[in-house]
Amino acid sequence: LLMCYPELKRKNRVCQIMSNNYYINKYSQNYFIFLNKFYSKLLPKNKKIKILDLGCGDGNFIYFLNTLKYKNVTGIDNDKNLIKLAKNNLLKTNTIQLADVKKYLNKKNYFDLIILKDVIEHFDKSEIILITKKIYQKLNKNGVLIIQTVNGQSPFFGIRGFGDITHKTILTPGVLEKILNKYNFRTIEILPVRPQIYNLSSLFRKLIFSFFELLFKLFLLAENGSSNYVVTQNFVIWAKK
Numbered sequence: 062l063l064m065c066y067p068e069l070k071r072k073n074r075v076c077q078i079m080s081n082n083y084y085i086n087k088y089s090q091n092y093f094i095f096l097n098k099f100y101s102k103l104l105p106k107n108k109k110i111k112i113l114d115l116g117c118g119d120g121n122f123i124y125f126l127n128t129l130k131y132k133n134v135t136g137i138d139n140d141k142n143l144i145k146l147a148k149n150n151l152l153k154t155n156t157i158q159l160a161d162v163k164k165y166l167n168k169k170n171y172f173d174l175i176i177l178k179d180v181i182e183h184f185d186k187s188e189i190i191l192i193t194k195k196i197y198q199k200l201n202k203n204g205v206l207i208i209q210t211v212n213g214q215s216p217f218f219g220i221r222g223f224g225d226i227t228h229k230t231i232l233t234p235g236v237l238e239k240i241l242n243k244y245n246f247r248t249i250e251i252l253p254v255r256p257q258i259y260n261l262s263s264l265f266r267k268l269i270f271s272f273f274e275l276l277f278k279l280f281l282l283a284e285n286g287s288s289n290y291v292v293t294q295n296f297v298i299w300a301k302k
C-alpha cells in the first residue's frame with residue numbers, strides 16, 4: 062500500500078511508492094497525486110465513516126481512499142474480473158463484492174459517503190433517476206454523494222462521451238443538479254475537473270487549459286449572454302442529504 066508522509070505531501074506528492082504496486086504500475090503515481098489534490102478536500106474528515114464505491118472497477122479509487130486512512134470502504138461492481146483484481150490488490154479491511162448496482166441499492170445497509178466515479182454514464186435516464194432515489198434512501202443523515210461523470214456541456218464531450226461504447230447517457234451539470242434536487246439533496250456543488258499542478262509539465266497544461274477555458278466561456282457569453290458554464294470534459298457534483 063502507499064505510505065504517506067507529511068514531507069512528501071508538502072512537495073505535492075501523495076506518497077512513497079513500492080515499485081511492484083499494481084495500481085501505481087497501471088495508473089501512474091501522477092494519477093493518485095491528481096486524485097489527492099482534487100478529491101481530498103471533498104471527503105469528510107472523519108476517517109471512520111462508512112463509504113460505498115458504486116461501480117468500483119478494479120478498486121483504484123478505494124486504494125486512494127486507503128492511502129488517506131479511510132478503511133471502512135465497500136466496493137461493488139458487476140465485472141467479475143475487475144472484482145478479482147480489487148480483492149487481490151486492496152487491503153482486506155475493505156469489503157469488495159460482485160453485485161449489480163441497482164440490486165445492491167435495495168439492500169438495507171447505510172453509508173455516510175457514496176461515490177460514483179465514471180459510472181452513471183453507463184445507465185439510461187430512467188435508471189439514473191431510480192439510482193439517485195435509492196442512493197438518497199441509502200445515505201445516513203448528513204451523508205454525502207460524490208458523482209463524477211462526462212460533461213455534456215463541454216465542447217469536447219464526445220472524446221469521453223463516445224469514447225466508450227457502453228456509455229448510454231451524457232448529462233450536463235444542470236440536468237444532474239435538477240435530478241438531485243428532485244430527491245431532496247441539498248448543498249449541491251458543481252466542480253469542473255481541471256488539470257492539477259504537481260510538476261512543471263502539469264503547470265504548462267494548467268496554463269494552456271486556463272487560456273482556452275476563458276476563450277470558450279467568452280464564446281458562450283457572446284452567443285448566449287452567459288458564461289456560467291462548465292467546459293471541462295468531466296465534472297464532479299457534490300451533494301449532501
